[in-house]
Amino acid sequence: MAEIRNEKLIKMTDKAAKFASAALSKLSDEKVTVEVSNTEIVKVHRQFLDIDPEAIVAGIYLPVTGDVKGAALLVFPEQIAYALCDVLVKRNAGTTHKLTELDISALKEVGNIICGSFLTVFSNTLKVKIVENVPQFSFDMFGAVVDVIIAEFAQKAEDSLVIDVKFLFEHTNIKGYVVLVFGLQEMKAIINALEIRSSE
Amino acid sequence: MGEIKVAKTGGNLIALGIGSCLVITFYDSKHRIGALAHTMLPARRMPFEAHDPKDERRDTLYASRDTRYADIAIDEMLKKIVAQGAKKEFIVAKFIGGANMFAAFTSKIGQDNISCAREKLKDVGVPIVGECTGGSQGRSVEFSVASGIVTVKTKF
Numbered sequence: 001m002a003e004i005r006n007e008k009l010i011k012m013t014d015k016a017a018k019f020a021s022a023a024l025s026k027l028s029d030e031k032v033t034v035e036v037s038n039t040e041i042v043k044v045h046r047q048f049l050d051i052d053p054e055a056i057v058a059g060i061y062l063p064v065t066g067d068v069k070g071a072a073l074l075v076f077p078e079q080i081a082y083a084l085c086d087v088l089v090k091r092n093a094g095t096t097h098k099l100t101e102l103d104i105s106a107l108k109e110v111g112n113i114i115c116g117s118f119l120t121v122f123s124n125t126l127k128v129k130i131v132e133n134v135p136q137f138s139f140d141m142f143g144a145v146v147d148v149i150i151a152e153f154a155q156k157a158e159d160s161l162v163i164d165v166k167f168l169f170e171h172t173n174i175k176g177y178v179v180l181v182f183g184l185q186e187m188k189a190i191i192n193a194l195e196i197r198s199s200e
Numbered sequence: 201m202g203e204i205k206v207a208k209t210g211g212n213l214i215a216l217g218i219g220s221c222l223v224i225t226f227y228d229s230k231h232r233i234g235a236l237a238h239t240m241l242p243a244r245r246m247p248f249e250a251h252d253p254k255d256e257r258r259d260t261l262y263a264s265r266d267t268r269y270a271d272i273a274i275d276e277m278l279k280k281i282v283a284q285g286a287k288k289e290f291i292v293a294k295f296i297g298g299a300n301m302f303a304a305f306t307s308k309i310g311q312d313n314i315s316c317a318r319e320k321l322k323d324v325g326v327p328i329v330g331e332c333t334g335g336s337q338g339r340s341v342e343f344s345v346a347s348g349i350v351t352v353k354t355k356f
Contacts, residue, residue, distance in 0.1 A: 053217030054340055056355055061302050136302035141355055143217020144338025148301055150201070151220055151240050151309045 009039060012121050013163060020117035020167070027113065028087050030171040034114065038164040051077065053143030058099070060111035061138070061149065064119065066131040070160075070182035072115040073149050074107075075142065081107060083174050093172065099139060108135040114165065114178050153181055202268035206235045206280050213343040218297040220310035222270055222317055222333075223341045225294045226277055226326065227348045228286035234345035235281040237273040241309065242316035270313055271320045278324060293321050294330040294350050296341050303336060310334065 013036040024032035051057065058081035060074040076084060081103075082096040088106040089096075096103065116132060123130040138145050153160050165178040201221065205213050213236035215223045226235040267273040282288060295317050298310035314333050321328055332339065332352045340353045 054355075059301070138301040138336070140219070140301060141217035141338035141340070144219030144299065144301055147217075147219030147221045147240070148309065 008125075010036075012125050013039060013118070016118040016121040017165070019121065020114045020165075023113045023117065024110065024167065024169075027109070028169060030087070030169055032167060032169050034117075034165060034167040036163060037166050038162075040162055042160065042162050051075070051142045053141060055142045056140065057081070057142045057145055058107055059138045059140075059142075059145035060108055061136045062111055062115050063133040063136075064115075064130060064182070065133060066123075066129040068122075068128055068130050068182055070180065071149055071152065072111070072118075072178060072180045073146065074111045074114065074176065074178045075145070076107065076176045080174055080176055081139075083172060084110065084169070084176070087169060087172055087174065104137050104139075108137060110176075111135050111178075114167065115180065118163070118165070118180055149179075149181065201238055201240045202266065202273070204235060204237045204267055204273060204277050204280055206233065206277075206284050207345040208233050208284060210346050213345065215341045218339045218341060219299050219301045220297070220313065222295055222297040222310075222313040224270070224274060224277065224317055224321075225296075225341075225343050225350055226281050226286070226291050227294075227343075227345075228281065228290040229292075229348050230290045231286055232345060232348075233281055233284050233286040234343055234348070235277045235286075236341070236343050237267065237270075237277045239270040239273045239313065239317070240268040241270065242312040243269060243271040243320070270316045274317065274320045274324060274326075278326070288325070291326050292329040293326045294328070296332045296339055296350070296352050298333040299335050299337055299339070301336055301338065 017034040017036055020034040021032050024034065056078040058076040062072040064070040064072065081099065085096040085099065085103040085106060086093050089102060112135060119130045119132050161182045163180040165180065166175065168175050207213055209232050213234060215236060215238045222239050224237045224239060267276050281291065298314040300310050318328065330350065337354045337356065342351045
């Protein structure tokens with residue numbers, strides 16, 4: 001629908017990205033860059049990430065409650081998830097070929113760090129209560145993993161605020177995607193606080 | 201999502217990577233006509249009860265014909281397959297999907313999709329001859345219209 005050009009939002013997301021970069025760098029002992037690639041108000045749809053619907057991904061879903069209802073979905077393509085586990089669990093590169101409970105826990109932690117950074121900045125800056133819930137994990141086809149988040153938001157709100165986040169582990173070249181989605185009907189407080197006007 | 205595809209005689213209809221969504225297939229084996237709908241949500245939430253077909257408010261509610269909803273998709277799919285030459289008395293249905301991909305997720309959209317489709321198919325008088333639903337696995341669906349065979353693939 002429309003890209004958002006809102007100074008306050010850009011400042012907030014930049015700040016959150018820096019927090020997330022620092023925390024992930026500390027966790028992994030290597031430089032990690034987190035950046036916001038896009039922020040827009042859109043109808044949540046299946047093509048919001050350019051990934052084959054049958055490709056295996058690790059998906060971490062974090063429901064958000066409080067004054068704002070929303071969700072974060074982290075998606076790691078299969079090989080990226082394995083590589084990330086090598087780094088986080090301190091294995092030799094290329095040794096993870098199946099996810100253990102420890103690996104799943106480590107991936108959820110990455111989700112908590114990235115999403116927590118954004119949600120904390122949102123909450124503190126805009127003075128709204130945001131509660132991050134327990135992360136849920138699924139390892140399956142991308143289309144199947146994203147179905148639930150799309151269905152959930154299609155039911156609640158036609159348009160959503162979608163923040164696309166990309167991150168890169170610079171030494172191991174591990175890349176991943178995070179989509180933070182907030183239903184617009186339920187986040188009037190944020191919209192009003194930001195005085196968001198889309199650029200359409 | 202929300203797409204309805206109809207094919208005659210040959211060709212395959214496919215839907216890839218289905219989680220909580222529900223794929224519904226219709227098949228008239230006599231005329232070899234098939235249809236596939238990829239639905240996402242159960243019946244549209246109504247601000248009031250509108251089950252009475254004579255209730256004129258019903259027309260407004262259904263005016264959008266949003267085929268992401270299983271009940272509306274079934275109505276539309278039936279119209280489309282009949283328009284292509286299928287006869288209602290020969291049509292049978294199968295449905296696939298309705299998984300809960302995140303174990304502790306509480307919304308149960310997948311299960312609601314299954315219940316809604318089952319109820320709607322009963323309402324419109326289309327028999328269900330097969331289903332592969334529920335669980336926590338993603339599925340891909342390939343429907344061969346020549347044979348009427350629906351193949352469901354999972355990754356694990």
